[in-house]
Amino acid sequence: MIHARGLTKTYTLKKTSVDAVRGVDLDVAAGQLVAFLGPNGAGKSTCLRMLTGLLPPTSGTARVAGHDVTTEAAAVRARIGYIGQKGGAGEAFRIGDELVTQGRCYGMTRRAARSRAEELLTVVGLDGLFARKPSTLSGGQRRRLDIALGLMNRPPLLFLDEPSTGLDPASRADIWSHILRLRADHGTTLFLTTHYLDEADAMAERVVVIDQGRIIADGTARGLKADLAGDRLTVTLHDPADTPRAAELAMGLPGAADVTRDGPKLTLRVAAADRALPEFLRALDAAGLKADTAESSRPTLDDVFLALTGRTIQDEDA
């Protein structure tokens, strides 16, 4: 569905230039749900705008839905849907009219556009609001309207730029239920950006991490966490004087890394905490060291990002 090679975008503002995207290679198969994850300013929107033909790449190529985005833009446009980071409906217009306009832009007859608009308003739970203006909708309703606008042409591939950003938790969950239903009902390929780690973690089968215009990781959330972050063990020793000795023992555990001491507290990363923790406790016992508390935690995608870049994603949130 998506095949990008060496996609690059350099913005020039006055005399300075910004390398927003630097050589992105990406392949997305039909039917996948991919979360494009990265901090603000990582280049997510710029990538999406290039993949949808909104922005000509500085260099590189992309084939989207079977066609080249630069040389066959019209063919690409007919086959994709795009829900931008900003709201898609104009403030001066009735929301139903905006949907009809959208349908007409895809070449539908007025009648077909009208009935598709009514149908989609029902699907996204805005039935009866045809004659409303966007300013009278809540944040969550507006975002659902944006989804409806992106679905007018029944696209097999849908791009969503931060579909849930800025919404309250209930609305976020609601938007997600719509996104997931699209996939279940129509097999739509979904490529969405987010800087919410929990969302990427829970919803996407594939997470592509971008930072400073480059893809730095690509895989399942589970795989990334196992490969890049590992589980975390925290053990508090009864006698702080024992921690150096305990740290030595910890180094012997499979996949042990990042061993840090803080008073009586010892933290480290291991490949699989469920196996490592009992083993570690037995080793401590055998050495005559007494542990007061022991706990293990699964890594988050934030740990993955931290492991990759030394920064956390939220650091850069505006």
Added chain:
Amino acid sequence: MTFLRDTATIFTREFAPVWRDPLSLVFTMAQPLLFLYLFGPLLEKGTDTPGPAWQWFVPGILIMMCLSGPLMAGYFLLLDLIGGSMERLLVTPVSRTALLVGRTLKEFVVLLAQAVLIIGLAVPLGLDLHVPGVLTGLTLLVVFGIGLGGLSFLLAIVSAPGGELFYGVTQVVMFPLLLLSGVLLPVENGPGWLQVAAAANPVTYVVEAERALFAGRFLDAPVVWGASAAVVTALLGLHLARRRMARGL
């Protein structure tokens, strides 16, 4: 064919709010209406305006509307560019040129409706209706309006996403263009530098042409100059806006 359909789609989108609320047309005309009713009678008493007062004054009001309507048309485009709705339309296969032409067409219809209304209201006040002259004058007016609309769209596109440039330029440009064209007061009696500035202002020529036409004079030099200024503005405005649009936003 698709181009015509797309143009109709965009025109329909832009025109629908006006259609649903025609009174808004009158509100946006508040300024020209005030000039017509409050300023016009004063001129009528004055003696030093060339030609009968209404024949001289009404074309000025029409040009004023041209400067406040089409020249500000970019403002709504700017709103669509700052919000996401322009981007949303650009993702569809809709013709890029139609996105501009459809909007321009709306400005054209609105300007025409407002001009006809002003003329209709001016007749009872004393405007002599030289029908062929007025019709030609209206044509000239909308051609000029289309050009100004194009330039305004261009300005909006290069101003996005901040928009400051648009507000700045329109603020700085509109009143000098208006005042230096002799729309409200004759510039003939002004100092030399003012007359030079007026001569460099394309609006001046269009106003002069409108005045000649409203007085029923067709084969006047000002008509030729004004028509040229309007056509050049229209071609330039549409061409530049279209070219900028084709480069992607």
